Amino acid sequence: MIIGKIFNNNAIIASDTGKSEFVVMGRGIAFKKKVGEPVDQSLVEKIFVLQQKEASEKFKLLLEDVPPEYISLCYDIIEYGKNMLDVPLSDYIYVTLTDHMNNALKLLDEGITTTNPLSWEIRRIYPKEFGIGRKALEFIGESLGKTLPEDEAANVAMHLINAQIDRPSRQTENISAQTGKISDILNIVKYTYGSAPDESSLSYERFITHLRFFFQRIGQPARGELEDDFLLKQVKSKYKRAYGCMLKVEKYLQIELxxxxxxxxxxxxHRVTREAVP
Known part of the structure; x- marks a missing residue:
């Protein structure tokens, strides 16, 4: 690898024999080095290979202003998140999460703390992502000796949720709106049946997953009507309460499903409530 650009003593852009560029980090990796010199492989700690060009360019801009230890820490958080969720994440999370954490830590140093009004809903609807967020706060505490408020776990979770959608044009605010709607739908189910679904059940997890992808489908071309409405008629007849609850959800969404x-x-x-009703 050859050094292409030096950001600081610990971060560079390097290229390989195939002319591919990537960000390389390591303590002292650029100390007393010049552009064009080979990279000391023994000092390499992390390599960022971002396939999306726009994400790569924005990430390089962050390297100009964000402390290397913050970038390295966010890299560890993202890799931990990937392993725990076992899903691909958009490259943009390296930009968005790093930028967010840099700002959050700056505000903390200034004695300013922010809140996330959807923290409770995120903890309830996205427990895996929220758990990763909590672990991220532990990483930050152990690495930097800084204690961020628990609401920041919800913020980390939102970045992970957004990255799973893999649409950089979609902003975190859209995830906030989606989370609020899912919470409202769960409340419709709760008040229809008189009890809340079991949040630890597999049916609950599947229901949440269905709703997440349902909101992604809204606004996209319809997949088409059922070839035969026999199944829907059977379900309507057999699961009258669940069908009535679905109609309430449809009315709440103000769209024709x-x-x-x-x-x-x-x-x-029906599946998420059948254990909750007598």
Whole structure:
């Protein structure tokens, strides 16, 4: 690897024989080095290979202003998140999470703490991501000796949720709106049945997953109506309460759901509530 650009003693852009560029970090990796010199492989600690060009360029800009230890820490948090969630994440999370954490830590140093009004909902609806957020706060405490408020665990979770969608144009505010709607739908189910679904059940996890992808489908071309509405008629007849609850959800969303969505939403409502009702 050859040094292409030096940001500071601990961060550089390097290129390989195939002319591919990537960010390389390591303590003292650029100390007394010049552009064009080979990289000391023994000092390499982390390599950022960002496939999305726009994300890569924005990440390089962050290297100009963000302390290397923050960048390294966010890298560890993201890699931990990938392993725990076992899903691909958009390259943009290296930009968005690093930028957010840099700002959050700056505010903390100034004695300013912020809150996330959706912290409770995120903890309830996205427990895996929220758990990773909590672990991130532990990493920060151990590495930097700084204690961020627990609401920051929800903020980390939101970045992970957004990165799973893999649409950089979609902003965190959209995830906030989606989270609020999912919470409202869960409350509709709760008040229809008189008890809350078991949040530890597999049916609950599947229901949340269905709702997440349901909101991604809104605004996209319809997948088409059911070829035969026999199944929907059967479900409507067999699971009257769940079907009625689905209609309440449809009314709340103020959209007309395709028959296919009605079918699967009714089935998910039935499954998530069947252990909760007498």
């Amino acid at each position: 395709p028959d296919e969505e009605k079918l699967y939403l009714t089935l998910h409502i």
